[in-house]
Amino acid sequence: MFVDAGVVIGDWVKIQNNVSVYRGVNIEDEVFIGPSAVFTNDRFPRARTPSWEVMSTIVRRGTSIGANATVVCGVELGTWSTVGAGAVVTRSLAAHELVVGNPARRVGWVCRCGQVASRNPVPPPDLRCVTCRDLAP
Numbered sequence: 105m106f107v108d109a110g111v112v113i114g115d116w117v118k119i120q121n122n123v124s125v126y127r128g129v130n131i132e133d134e135v136f137i138g139p140s141a142v143f144t145n146d147r148f149p150r151a152r153t154p155s156w157e158v159m160s161t162i163v164r165r166g167t168s169i170g171a172n173a174t175v176v177c178g179v180e181l182g183t184w185s186t187v188g189a190g191a192v193v194t195r196s197l198a199a200h201e202l203v204v205g206n207p208a209r210r211v212g213w214v215c216r217c218g219q220v221a222s223r224n225p226v227p228p229p230d231l232r233c234v235t236c237r238d239l240a241p
């Protein structure tokens with residue numbers, strides 16, 4: 105695991121092995137980061153640049169990030185969203201959004217409990233999770 109100086113990590117966060125968290129990344133409470141997930145902080149990297157500024161990324165409370173996922177900087181992952189294993193996230197996620205693939209695309213919605221509550225990319229107006237009966241999103 106590599107956590108850069110200046111990274112902010114909340115309470116009850118679980119970070120698995122071989123994860124890289126660079127400066128500019130803000131991780132709120134109860135976030136899960138699967139093995140070998142990678143964050144970035146430079147959208148247009150060059151080895152030698154006259155000046156570059158860290159681009160920030162915000163991971164909101166309860167988000168889960170699958171193994172081997174890459175999060176391109178400058179995005180916000182909404183509360184309780186989930187990134188599938190191996191995905192490359194290039195844009196911000198709404199709360200409870202589920203994305204997979206490269207580039208990551210919305211395939212549904214996840215409940216706070218972590219289960220897939222809908223496999224319809226269209227936002228559900230009022231969805232109840234079949235697993236925990238909680239209202240989700």
Ligand SMILES: CC(C)(COP(=O)(O)OP(=O)(O)OC[C@H]1O[C@@H](n2cnc3c(N)ncnc32)[C@H](O)[C@@H]1OP(=O)(O)O)[C@@H](O)C(=O)NCCC(=O)NCCS
Nearest residue numbers: 138139169170171172186187188189190191203204205220
């Ligand atoms: C994304 C995820 C939550 C979906 O779970 P699920 O809904 O049970 O998925 P299913 O197995 O029913 O698959 C549904 C479809 O999505 C596809 N799919 C599932 N996970 C995928 C992923 N990570 N990337 C791309 N496609 C994926 C399946 O191939 C399937 O496609 P099909 O309908 O064309 O056959 C899960 O697969 C995942 O990646 N979880 C993260 C696991 C992880 O990294 N944990 C880290 C700690 S060990």
Ligand SMILES: [Zn+2]
Nearest residue numbers: 215217233236
């Ligand atoms: Zn649930």
